[in-house]
Structure formats: C-alpha cells, structure tokens
Amino acid sequence: MPEVEAVCKKLRLEAEGCLIRRARLLRSSIAKGDVEQACNRATLTRVERRGKNIFLHLSSGGILHVHLRMTGNLYVIPDYRFLVGAVRVVWELADGRGIVFEDPRALGRIALIYAVPEYGREPLDPDFTATELAGMAKGSRKPAKLFLLDQDKVAGLGNIYAAEALFRAGIDPRRQMGTLRKPRLEKLHSAIVAVMSGAVESVYELYSQPGNMIEAERQTLMVYGREGEPCRVCERPVKRLAQSGRSTYYCSGCQK
DNA sequence: TCGATCCTGTAG
DNA sequence: CTACAGGATCGA
Numbered sequence: 001m002p003e004v005e006a007v008c009k010k011l012r013l014e015a016e017g018c019l020i021r022r023a024r025l026l027r028s029s030i031a032k033g034d035v036e037q038a039c040n041r042a043t044l045t046r047v048e049r050r051g052k053n054i055f056l057h058l059s060s061g062g063i064l065h066v067h068l069r070m071t072g073n074l075y076v077i078p079d080y081r082f083l084v085g086a087v088r089v090v091w092e093l094a095d096g097r098g099i100v101f102e103d104p105r106a107l108g109r110i111a112l113i114y115a116v117p118e119y120g121r122e123p124l125d126p127d128f129t130a131t132e133l134a135g136m137a138k139g140s141r142k143p144a145k146l147f148l149l150d151q152d153k154v155a156g157l158g159n160i161y162a163a164e165a166l167f168r169a170g171i172d173p174r175r176q177m178g179t180l181r182k183p184r185l186e187k188l189h190s191a192i193v194a195v196m197s198g199a200v201e202s203v204y205e206l207y208s209q210p211g212n213m214i215e216a217e218r219q220t221l222m223v224y225g226r227e228g229e230p231c232r233v234c235e236r237p238v239k240r241l242a243q244s245g246r247s248t249y250y251c252s253g254c255q256k
Numbered sequence: 257t258c259g260a261t262c263c264t265g266t267a268g
Numbered sequence: 269c270t271a272c273a274g275g276a277t278c279g280a
Contacts, residue, residue: 067275070263070273108275142257159274160274244259245258247272247273
C-alpha cells in the first residue's frame, strides 16, 4: 500500500487532468472490459486509492480499476513512443508523454468499472479506531497475521507491514485474533497506524530516487526478510514460518 | 483453512 | 535445477 500511495501521488502531480489520446493494451489477458475504448480521447480526471487499489477516473464516465499485485508499476514517461521493460499497457497522452503500466510478472490487473467498490477500513483514516479494530477482531479465529492481510477488515496491509505491525505490537503471528484483549488490540491499532504512516512517508521519498526502492526500504524493517539475523531489539535470531503458503517473519522473544 | 493458480525473474 | 517473491482468487 505505501508503494501504491507513492504511485498515486506521483501520478496526480504529473498526469491528473491530462487528455489521453488513446490506450494500447499490449497484453490483453490482464484487462477486463474494453479499456481501450473507455480511454479513447478521455481526460484522466482523478486518481484515487483504496487500500492497494488504484482508481483512474475518466471523463468518459468509466473508471479503471488498477491493481499492481506483486511487481506492477504505473508511471509517466516523457515520450510514449519509447518503451522500456515489460510494459503491459501504455496510455498515449495528447502532450506526447505516456503513462505506462509495467509488470514483469503480469499478475497485475486492470478492469473497466463504473463505481468504486467498498473495502475495509483505511488504516490512515483518522476515523479508524482501536474500538473498531476490536469489533472486527471479536470472535475471529484467524491467526493474527492472516487477519491483518484480510482486505475486507483493514485495507492495505500486505505481507511486509502485517509482519512489522505484529512485531511492534508484540503479538505472535499465529495467535488467534479473537483471543486478544483490548489493551493489546489498542497496541496493535497504534502499531498499524505507526507502521503504515512511516512506510508511506519513506517509500514516497525513496520512490523518486534512483535504485531499488524495496531494497532501501528493507533497511528500515524490523523482521520482514531478516530470517536468521539478530532481532534489532533482543538479538534473538528472527524466525520464519509459513502461513497459508506465505512467509511470516517474527521474533519469538518479542512476540508472544 | 489449505493448496493451486495466475506469471516471470532472480537467487542459491 | 529448485525455492521463493511485495497479492488475490478459486475450489476442495
């Protein structure tokens, strides 16, 4: 989500209000609906983010729902005729620039829709409270990590920041969500807000700099991707386990 | 609540 | 060669 937010901010600055001459779909399997038709001579009126989802509002009335998944990226290039890398879609702007959807793994998706759907709570929305989190947690038998990945509960937490938030809150990722009591949930709530707002800031800064953004962001992480390395707090080696086929990193000393 | 699937790239 | 990767969805 921090990356998605960075992508949206950049796109708003550079391309909001711009006229799209046409869109070219270079890999049709990633798109649903007639994306090319909807973009034809349409203005990009607004760029909106909900969780990890991007919504590109068009003056034609259509909305492009873009999901970057693992390796997708969306950015403006100076000339739409010069494409580099795994470009799946290019929007040719009237001023000669282009917006590209680049995605080497091609897991990202674009769909033409007409209304923005509902998602879970935005962690950075000031209305998101610990009480609300407690309400969602109540009765849930899901392991805490999987609960945090559920986009219908809190929208935007991914594998990295779910692990980081649990570390900060001192919660074992396998712990059943419904068994956590209020004080601990309050701690988790503030951990989520702190982790996400910090990440949104640092990723946006790194986003405009050369080099691999994720590599730089890794330096700031407490547990994610650090299996075997000493915990930055208690020195115990960071552990890794699989939950629903995905890696979870945690510290057995700090997380109970 | 798993595992497989969608894809490709990279590290070991 | 195998394992793994920031995500979501589907069917068992």
